[in-house]
Amino acid sequence: MAKRPIEPFLWILFSAGGVLAALLIPVLLALFGLAFPLGWLPAPDHAHLLAVLGHPVPRVVLFLLGTFSLFHWAHRFRYALYDGLQIKHLNELINLFCYGGAMIGSAAAGYLLWQIP
Amino acid sequence: MADRITLQLARYRPEEEPEPSFQEYEVPCREDWVVLDGLNYVKDRLDGTLSYRWSCRMGICGSCGMTVNGEPKLTCATFLADYVPGPVRVEPLRNFPVIRDLVVELGDFMRKLTSVQPWIVREEEKPLSEGEYRQTPAQLDLYQQYSMCINCMLCYAACPVYGLDPKFLGPAAIALAQRYNLDSRDQGVGERLEVLSQDEGIWGCTFVGDCTRVCPKNVDPAGAIQRYKLTAALEWLKGFFVPWGAR
Amino acid sequence: MSEPPAYREFHPRWYRPRMSTWWWLKRGSHLAFILRELSSIFVAWSVVFFLLLVTAVSRGEDAYRDFLSWTGSPGILLLNLVSLFFVVFHAVTWFNLAPQAMVVRVRGKRVPGAWIAASNYAAWALLSALVAWLFLGG
Numbered sequence A: 001m002a003k004r005p006i007e008p009f010l011w012i013l014f015s016a017g018g019v020l021a022a023l024l025i026p027v028l029l030a031l032f033g034l035a036f037p038l039g040w041l042p043a044p045d046h047a048h049l050l051a052v053l054g055h056p057v058p059r060v061v062l063f064l065l066g067t068f069s070l071f072h073w074a075h076r077f078r079y080a081l082y083d084g085l086q087i088k089h090l091n092e093l094i095n096l097f098c099y100g101g102a103m104i105g106s107a108a109a110g111y112l113l114w115q116i117p
Numbered sequence B: 001m002a003d004r005i006t007l008q009l010a011r012y013r014p015e016e017e018p019e020p021s022f023q024e025y026e027v028p029c030r031e032d033w034v035v036l037d038g039l040n041y042v043k044d045r046l047d048g049t050l051s052y053r054w055s056c057r058m059g060i061c062g063s064c065g066m067t068v069n070g071e072p073k074l075t076c077a078t079f080l081a082d083y084v085p086g087p088v089r090v091e092p093l094r095n096f097p098v099i100r101d102l103v104v105e106l107g108d109f110m111r112k113l114t115s116v117q118p119w120i121v122r123e124e125e126k127p128l129s130e131g132e133y134r135q136t137p138a139q140l141d142l143y144q145q146y147s148m149c150i151n152c153m154l155c156y157a158a159c160p161v162y163g164l165d166p167k168f169l170g171p172a173a174i175a176l177a178q179r180y181n182l183d184s185r186d187q188g189v190g191e192r193l194e195v196l197s198q199d200e201g202i203w204g205c206t207f208v209g210d211c212t213r214v215c216p217k218n219v220d221p222a223g224a225i226q227r228y229k230l231t232a233a234l235e236w237l238k239g240f241f242v243p244w245g246a247r
Numbered sequence C: 001m002s003e004p005p006a007y008r009e010f011h012p013r014w015y016r017p018r019m020s021t022w023w024w025l026k027r028g029s030h031l032a033f034i035l036r037e038l039s040s041i042f043v044a045w046s047v048v049f050f051l052l053l054v055t056a057v058s059r060g061e062d063a064y065r066d067f068l069s070w071t072g073s074p075g076i077l078l079l080n081l082v083s084l085f086f087v088v089f090h091a092v093t094w095f096n097l098a099p100q101a102m103v104v105r106v107r108g109k110r111v112p113g114a115w116i117a118a119s120n121y122a123a124w125a126l127l128s129a130l131v132a133w134l135f136l137g138g
């Protein structure tokens, strides 16, 4: 068989990210981006947050959410650039930017989540 | 109801002009008239030089597809009365090269269609004495929707991905590949996968979804493509975890 | 390349217009498509935002308080408001399109798409409630 196609793999990452992002990001962003800063809801105190984030399950969930969502972005954004701006000839640069960015972001996510005391 | 309506027809006469232009004709607007009737009226009574394709005038042959007021339509199934007071602007199908007036070049589509082998592929035919290939209603149900396609190419005209990159295999060809992939009598899944899983095959699709919206036969090509992506992705995973198992 | 041979003159000259760069502005469904694709930018921003939150929390109480006041600044608030709009748009389009991409059969019968979409929304509501409970009370 010829070279293993990479496209199905990227699509799996894209889809998994799409599902996770759709299920979890709206509520997280609504809480931390709007509800707490605007005082609609009392922001959790530091100790409580630390306890939640310190637990392995939320940590793993956040890690998966982060990596898959970033690859979701990479895939979609790449095609949006192809279709929306018609710059497919910059293919290699776009791939490097999108998937490279997602990889760096995932590594950073892993490191930062690992760091939680 | 107005008894006449204006048609603005795209004319392209390559031997005379470098670009298409519009020409207006006034035709009767009868309740039971479709756009195609209007075109026939023009051709028969007003201007015999108009070129366009049609055949069955009943939504079966798929040859009368044109752009009506910006939308890809079967002109034999689009009533003039719905466009009162007019004008009705008729252009050739988008995304295809125009040969003349309302006639587009469909060689590219035809080649794509045959590339996915839209027929039943058997590794070995069973001998005649064993009788026909039987199918249960449930097995028929798996693919019947996709078998309704009449190759009218409206979905290609609606697809921006095809417009941007003519190498893209396109909606109807993939839906028809699915039609045979899902047929219990067929054994050509592997061969079709080679064509479909290329970058210009299913992966080129970004699920804009307009193909499904314009399809006059409710084939849902967009759904077929996404379903096939799922299948191909699962195949890929299978090959990843059991590399020695796959072909 | 030399000039094309003379008989080309009578060969049909096909007219093939190029698609405009701004094609996605000309049709409602195309605009919705491009907005849907651009929602991915805000998905990515959300991830970055959460990672900043995580960093602040692990740095300690003061850093967390600074983070909270930073999220209250108008620029960030506005950005998050826009982001929220886009991620909700992403979620809704994603859940609505899901039934088209997967066919679920129960005892040979195709499950209607509306049910699949409904179960997606139910899962969404449930998980959102769970997350909110986790951070607010739990």
Ligand code: SF4
Residues within 6 Å of the ligand: B148, B149, B150, B151, B152, B153, B154, B155, B156, B171, B172, B175, B211, B214, B215, B216, B217, B218, B219, B220, B221
């Ligand atoms: S899938 Fe629908 S729109 Fe496309 S060629 Fe077939 S019948 Fe026409």
Ligand code: FES
Residues within 6 Å of the ligand: B054, B055, B056, B057, B058, B059, B060, B061, B062, B063, B064, B065, B074, B075, B076, B077
């Ligand atoms: S003329 Fe046959 S489909 Fe319209």
